[in-house]
Every structure is written in structure tokens, then in C-alpha cells.
Amino acid sequence: MNPRKRRRLLFVAALLTASVGGTALVLTALKDNVLYFYSPSDVAAKHVAPGVAFHLGGLVARGSVARGPGAEVRFVVTDGRKQVPVDYVGVLPDLFREGQGVVAAGAFGPGGVFTASEVLAKHDERYMPPDVVDALKRAGRWKEGGS
Amino acid sequence: MTGEIGFLALCLALALALVQAAAGLIGARSDAELARSVASSSALGFSVFVCLAFGALTWGFVTSDFSILDVAQNSHTLKPLLYKITGVWGNHEGSMLLWMLVLALYTSAMAFGQRGGPRLTSAALGAQGLLAVAFLLYIILKSNPFLRLDPPPFEGAGLNPLLQDPGLAFHPPMLYLGYVGLSATFAYAAAALITGDVDAGWARAARPFMLAAWMALTLGITLGSWWAYYVLGWGGFWFWDPVENASLMPWLAATALLHSALATERTGAFRNWSLLLSLGAFSLSLIGTFLVRSGVLTSVHSFANDPERGKFILAMLFATIGSALCLFAWRAPKLGGGAAFEPVSRESALLLNNVLLTAAVATVFLGTLYPLFLEAATSTRISVGPPYFAVTFAPIFVALLLLLPFGPRLSWRRGDLALAARQLAPGLGVALVAGVVAFAAGAPSSLAAACAFALAGWVIAASVLDMREKLKTGALPVSSLASVFAHAGLGLSLLGIAGTSLWKSEALEIVAPGRSVTIASYTLVFDGVAPFMGPNYTAARATIEVRDRGKFVAMLYPETRSYPAEGQAVTKTAIHTTGFSDLYVALGDDRGGGRYVIRAYVNPLAPFIWFGGAVMALGGLASLVGRLRLRVVRLAPAE
Numbered sequence: 118m119n120p121r122k123r124r125r126l127l128f129v130a131a132l133l134t135a136s137v138g139g140t141a142l143v144l145t146a147l148k149d150n151v152l153y154f155y156s157p158s159d160v161a162a163k164h165v166a167p168g169v170a171f172h173l174g175g176l177v178a179r180g181s182v183a184r185g186p187g188a189e190v191r192f193v194v195t196d197g198r199k200q201v202p203v204d205y206v207g208v209l210p211d212l213f214r215e216g217q218g219v220v221a222a223g224a225f226g227p228g229g230v231f232t233a234s235e236v237l238a239k240h241d242e243r244y245m246p247p248d249v250v251d252a253l254k255r256a257g258r259w260k261e262g263g264s
Numbered sequence: 265m266t267g268e269i270g271f272l273a274l275c276l277a278l279a280l281a282l283v284q285a286a287a288g289l290i291g292a293r294s295d296a297e298l299a300r301s302v303a304s305s306s307a308l309g310f311s312v313f314v315c316l317a318f319g320a321l322t323w324g325f326v327t328s329d330f331s332i333l334d335v336a337q338n339s340h341t342l343k344p345l346l347y348k349i350t351g352v353w354g355n356h357e358g359s360m361l362l363w364m365l366v367l368a369l370y371t372s373a374m375a376f377g378q379r380g381g382p383r384l385t386s387a388a389l390g391a392q393g394l395l396a397v398a399f400l401l402y403i404i405l406k407s408n409p410f411l412r413l414d415p416p417p418f419e420g421a422g423l424n425p426l427l428q429d430p431g432l433a434f435h436p437p438m439l440y441l442g443y444v445g446l447s448a449t450f451a452y453a454a455a456a457l458i459t460g461d462v463d464a465g466w467a468r469a470a471r472p473f474m475l476a477a478w479m480a481l482t483l484g485i486t487l488g489s490w491w492a493y494y495v496l497g498w499g500g501f502w503f504w505d506p507v508e509n510a511s512l513m514p515w516l517a518a519t520a521l522l523h524s525a526l527a528t529e530r531t532g533a534f535r536n537w538s539l540l541l542s543l544g545a546f547s548l549s550l551i552g553t554f555l556v557r558s559g560v561l562t563s564v565h566s567f568a569n570d571p572e573r574g575k576f577i578l579a580m581l582f583a584t585i586g587s588a589l590c591l592f593a594w595r596a597p598k599l600g601g602g603a604a605f606e607p608v609s610r611e612s613a614l615l616l617n618n619v620l621l622t623a624a625v626a627t628v629f630l631g632t633l634y635p636l637f638l639e640a641a642t643s644t645r646i647s648v649g650p651p652y653f654a655v656t657f658a659p660i661f662v663a664l665l666l667l668l669p670f671g672p673r674l675s676w677r678r679g680d681l682a683l684a685a686r687q688l689a690p691g692l693g694v695a696l697v698a699g700v701v702a703f704a705a706g707a708p709s710s711l712a713a714a715c716a717f718a719l720a721g722w723v724i725a726a727s728v729l730d731m732r733e734k735l736k737t738g739a740l741p742v743s744s745l746a747s748v749f750a751h752a753g754l755g756l757s758l759l760g761i762a763g764t765s766l767w768k769s770e771a772l773e774i775v776a777p778g779r780s781v782t783i784a785s786y787t788l789v790f791d792g793v794a795p796f797m798g799p800n801y802t803a804a805r806a807t808i809e810v811r812d813r814g815k816f817v818a819m820l821y822p823e824t825r826s827y828p829a830e831g832q833a834v835t836k837t838a839i840h841t842t843g844f845s846d847l848y849v850a851l852g853d854d855r856g857g858g859r860y861v862i863r864a865y866v867n868p869l870a871p872f873i874w875f876g877g878a879v880m881a882l883g884g885l886a887s888l889v890g891r892l893r894l895r896v897v898r899l900a901p902a903e
């Protein structure tokens with residue numbers, strides 16, 4: 118084996134090791150850091166344990182928004198079949214409305230209430246998250262072209 | 265009439281692009297003089313017609329010609345003129361036309377410049393012509409901006425209020441100047457492969473385009489992040505949103521390319537890799553366009569959810585990337601290896617830079633596309649958020665920043681690491697001091713802050729040392745300061761990111777008129793909310809008096825605006841900046857009795873994030889100016 122070939126072999130070996138290591142790193146990172154998206158029906162079917170972070174998507178149930186003395190807000194997310202109560206402290210996004218689509222990121226607290234750390238709302242059907250559209254379609258609540 | 269003129273112009277542009285592509289590729293042969301001049305002149309003609317089409321659509325928007333469907337759906341007579349113009353690209357059809365306009369600008373620059381000789385230019389124009397044909401076909405068949413609406417409505421539907429903002433008005437053109445600028449690099453790389461002329465010529469020819477594209481991408485990303493910061497109302501500046509990642513990937517690839525092409529140009533090293541990277545960087549731009557414009561991802565950016573369009577763009581994506589890679593696979597083995605270099609050399613440093621940047625691209629790519637693949641395969645919905653990027657992307661960038669100062673200090677072919685380390689000793693001192701000060705003075709004090717500041721101090725100090733040495737030598741082209749600015753800008757941005765992320769303070773209170781909110785050293789006195797009429801919106805506008813340790817500083821007027829035409833509400837934050845720190849105030853819900861939710865943040869060093877971005881872009885400009893031989897006279901020699 119001449120020196121040039123040897124160097125090339127070493128280079129390839131280093132590259133392989135690096136990419137295998139990198140892939141392993143990325144896969145572990147992906148395993149621990151992805152968030153699943155569930156609709157209220159999924160939540161009921163899957164019995165998500167408290168403390169497991171996920172994204173909850175659906176409509177804000179009409180008449181369900183209740184504000185506390187401070188910046189606390191409680192509302193109910195529904196997909197027409199199941200409902201999940203959500204607690205949130207903070208300013209709700211501009212597009213947050215009753216009867217409109219919403220995605221909340223957070224986890225269940227011990228009392229069966231979803232504690233949101235972040236709430237995203239998309240008002241216009243053009244900007245409705247597909248997650249919510251899907252959740253609504255599965256629950257038979259999606260009107261084509263409606264907002 | 266304008267609509268028909270615009271559409272006709274598009275069709276003529278398509279015809280000329282076809283001629284340009286065919287003549288350009290024929291002109292790659294050495295004896296095809298005539299084909300080369302045909303390619304150049306049809307490239308110019310193509311550009312003129314695209315400009316005409318874009319002008320026609322702009323005219324439709326400015327005059328509120330609602331007989332054009334696109335105008336009716338995205339404009340409104342009451343909209344201020346600026347947003348009528350920027351509304352041209354605030355929708356799918358118009359933004360694709362803007363893409364085409366930028367492509368035309370770069371194409372005519374290539375035809376005028378004739379860089380790298382007639383054969384290379386001709387082949388590059390051929391490749392560029394093929395891209396133009398594909399995108400024009402898409403526009404004409406699937407995304408015609410000049411469709412008529414009969415009868416025309418009396419009033420238009422308006423533009424998404426989030427887009428009615430000066431920061432966002434110029435974000436898309438900048439980003440496109442970047443994305444599409446990479447098409448010129450792509451075309452030159454393809455031309456080099458076609459003509460077989462792969463020594464430094466193509467890299468030198470493509471360099472100004474690379475620089476312009478990189479600079480525009482840097483500015484575009486900076487603008488977008490600044491917009492998100494002050495519009496979204498909670499002071500974040502980067503969300504690892506797929507759409508943001510779509511612009512970050514080409515930027516990372518373009519950064520890698522700038523570095524590797526430097527070596528290719530100087531010593532002939534990494535020939536094949538630079539070619540591949542040129543093809544890859546533009547492919548990532550296309551993937552970005554696909555992700556953003558196809559409706560695969562949802563966000564304020566995805567205007568169209570038409571699956572037909574998505575399929576067309578995806579097909580174009582595969583055709584372009586596939587044929588580019590095939591061309592590379594076919595030609596590259598015949599081209600021979602690059603020049604040799606020692607393990608310690610500038611080339612090695614650039615190699616390391618490229619390995620790390622490529623790894624960074626790979627992590628972002630995986631994190632962005634993995635949810636799509638997973639959903640396609642198992643229909644499980646997931647999202648990959650900041651925690652993933654914190655453990656994959658961040659360590660790579662830390663390594664990059666640690667090694668960065670050494671690169672410019674190693675000589676080509678064979679460098680002296682010990683010498684570089686000695687020269688950098690003062691930088692290490694600065695880094696240590698910065699780390700200790702950040703740990704001692706920061707609140708809350710944390711090891712993360714200390715490390716981030718040490719790292720930023722290290723990079724900035726090394727750039728300053730570099731600059732001092734360069735100025736000592738007296739007369740030198742401005743372009744030699746390019747890397748100094750680019751690297752220092754990166755350090756400044758890091759300072760901003762670290763300061764804002766680690767030392768942010770936040771206040772969220774419900775206040776009655778006359779009461780105040782205290783945050784950091786500021787007292788915000790809430791004077792109540794009054795209605796306010798804008799040109800096309802009504803607003804609730806709060807009046808807040810800001811005092812710093814009792815002394816009056818400024819009046820702030822945060823608003824919540826409601827746009828009746830679009831039926832949407834938007835928060836308008838108010839920011840008081842000292843240049844070193846931002847006081848950021850957003851107005852929240854009405855809680856009755858004149859009481860409102862007020863949200864305030866103090867974001868230390870936040871302005872540095874964007875200032876750093878601008879300094880980086882300045883580095884690109886310095887290099888570009890130097891390249892175009894507009895050498896600035898003499899920099900004053902230091903004592």
C-alpha cells in the first residue's frame with residue numbers, strides 16, 4: 118500500500134467514524150427532543166402521562182375562556198368529540214379566539230389539566246395549521262373553505 | 265391591458281430563455297462564436313421581458329386594478345403605497361415573479377460581465393437559461409399572476425397585516441437576492457463541469473455572485489429575525505421554525521462555499537468539493553423554496569396550499585438537483601485531484617471549517633425534514649424544536665468559533681500553529697476577562713453566560729488583532745478586511761444572542777391607568793389606552809412613560825391594531841433601545857375598567873444580534889468591492 122493510498126484510507130476511515138458518530142448523536146437528540154402532536158381524541162385514546170410534553174391542537178371551545186385575576190387563562194380545546202382543559206399564564210396571541218384553531222405546547226399537570234407553555238393561534242383558514250385541520254377532519258368537524 | 269402585456273412579456277421571456285439555454289450550451293464548444301453572442305443577447309432580452317412583466321404586476325397593485333385576481337386577493341385601495349408595492353411579493357404568484365426578476369438581474373449581470381471568458385460564460389448562461397425555463401413554465405402554467413377576474417370586485421381583500429411592516433417589506437427581496445444569487449454560482453459550477461475547464465477560473469468568475477448572494481442572505485435572515493423579534497410580541501428572535509431553517513441551510517452552505525472556493529482559487533485545493541458545494545448550495549435554496557412555497561409547511565410564509573403546485577416544484581427540484589449531481593458524477597472523476605497541502609495549513613483550517621459547516625447543515629436538514637419523512641412514512645405528527653438544535657447545532661458552532669481565529673493566521677500550504685497561538689495570546693486574555701466579567705456581573709450569573717462571552721470575546725479580539733496587523737502593513741485593498749468584518753460580526757451576534765437568552769428579564773402585569781410596572785431599573789407608568797385611527801386600521805394605543813431610576817427616558821406607545829379589511833388583529837410592540845439593551849413593551853388584553861395586560865421585557869444586548877448581522881454583511885461588501893476592482897485608495901498606515 119503506497120502512502121497516498123494509505124492517507125486516503127485513513128481519511129475515509131475518519132470520515133466514516135465522524136459520520137457514524139454524528140448520526141448516532143443526531144438520532145439520540147431526535148429521540149429525546151421531538152414533540153408529538155395530538156388532538157383531544159388522540160389524548161383520550163393514548164392516555165398521555167403527566168409531564169410528557171406534546172403539542173395539543175384543536176378548536177377553542179366556545180364560551181370556555183375564563184381569565185384569572187392575573188394573566189392566568191383557562192380554556193378548553195376541543196375537536197368536536199373530546200375536550201381538554203388548558204391552563205396558560207401569559208398574553209394570548211392576537212389571533213386567539215373562541216371557535217378558532219389553536220395549538221398549545223405543554224404537558225399535563227397532575228390534575229388532568231394541560232399546562233401550556235406556549236399557545237399558537239392561526240385565525241385565517243389559509244394559515245390554519247394542517248395539524249388542526251387534520252384533527253378536525255378526523256373528528257368530522259372540518260368545513261372545506263370555511264374559516 | 266397591463267395584465268395582458270404582463271402575460272405576453274412572460275411568454276416572450278420564456279421563448280428567449282429557451283433560446284438562451286440552447287445557444288448557451290452550444291456556445292460551450294470552442295468554435296461556436298455565433299451561438300455565444302446569441303446566448304448573451306437573448307439573456308439580455310429575457311431579462312428585459314421579465315422586468316416588463318414584473319412592472320406590469322406592480323402597476324396593477326399600485327393602481328388597485330382589481331380585475332387582476334392576484335391584486336383583488338391581496339390588495340386594498342386604502343393600503344399605504346409602500347404596502348401596495350410590497351404586496352406584489354406578499355403572495356404566492358407575485359413572489360414567484362419576484363424570484364424570476366432576481367434571476368433575470370443575475371442573468372444579465374452574467375451576460376454583461378462575461379467573467380471567466382466567453383466559453384464559460386456561455387455554458388453558464390445555458391445552465392441559467394434552463395433554470396429560467398423551468399421556473400417560467402411553473403409561473404405560466406401553475407401560478408399565473410395575471411389571471412383576470414370578471415366582473416372585477418369593488419374592493420380587494422387586503423394583505424395579511426403581519427406583512428404590512430417595513431421590516432418584512434424588504435425581507436423577501438433580500439432573501440431572494442441570496443437564494444437566486446446562488447443560482448449564478450450553480451450555473452458557473454455546471455459550466456465548469458460542461459466545459460471541463462475546472463481550474464480556478466470558474467471559482468474566480470463566480471466569486472462576486474457568491475459574495476452578493478451570501479451578503480443578501482445574511483441581510484435577509486437578519487431582517488427576518490428582527491421582524492419576528494418586534495412583531496410577534498414576546499421578544500424571541502429565532503424559533504427554529506422550518507421556514508427559518510429553510511433560509512439558514514443555504515446560508516450555511518454558502519458560507520462553507522465562500523471558504524472552500526477561496527482555497528480552490530488560491531491553490532487549486534478542494535476543486536471537486538467546491539464544485540459539489542456550489543451545486544449543493546443552490547439545491548438547498550430550491551429545497552427552501554419548495555418547503556416554504558409548496559404549503560408542505562404551514563406558517564405565515566406558505567401562501568398556497570395547492571398540492572398541484574407543490575408537485576410541480578418538487579418535480580423541478582428533483583430534475584435540477586438530479587441532473588446537477590449526474591453531471592458531477594459523470595465529469596468529476598475525469599477532472600483530477602486538487603493540490604496537496606500539509607496537515608497544518610490554511611487549507612486544513614478551511615477543510616475543518618467546511619466539515620463543521622457541512623455537519624451543521626446536516627443537523628438542520630435532518631431536524632427540518634425528519635418530521636416530514638416520518639409523517640409520510642407513519643403518519644405520526646411530531647415537531648422538532650429548539651431542544652434538538654441546542655444539542656446538535658450548538659456544539660458544532662462552538663467548535664467552529666473556537667477554531668475560527670486560527671484559520672486566517674495559518675499560511676497557505678504550510679502553516680505554523682505555534683506562531684498562530686503566540687499571536688493569539690492577547691485574544692485568549694480578552695476571552696478569559698470577558699468570561700469572568702460575564703460570570704461576575706451578569707444576573708443571573710451562569711457558566712453558560714461565561715462560556716458564551718468568552719467565546720464571543722475570543723472571536724472578536726482575534727478579529728481586532730487581525731485588523732491591527734493588516735492596517736500596520738499600510739496600503740491594502742479593502743477586500744482584505746472582509747474576513748475581519750465577517751468574523752467580528754459573528755462574534756457580535758453571539759454576544760447579542762447570549763445576552764438576550766440568558767439575562768432577559770420579564771414583567772407581566774395587569775395595570776390600571778396611573779399605575780406602574782417595574783422591570784429591571786425601569787419604571788413604566790401606564791397613562792391609559794386611547795383609540796387611534798391608522799390609514800387602514802384602527803388601534804388601541806397605550807401611552808406609557810418610561811423612567812430609569814426615577815429619571816424620564818422616553819414615551820412608548822404600544823398598540824393592538826385591528827385591520828377591518830382583513831379582519832385580523834396585530835400587536836405593535838414599542839421598543840426603547842439604548843444600543844446595548846432593549847426595553848420591549850407589548851400591550852395585551854383589555855381587562856375592563858381601563859385595565860390592560862402589559863408585557864415588558866428588558867433584553868440586554870439584543871441590538872447586537874442584528875448589528876452583528878449587518879457587520880457580517882459589510883464584510884461581504886468589502887470583499888465584493890475589492891473584487892470588482894473599485895479599490896479604495898489607501899487606508900492610513902498606523903504609527
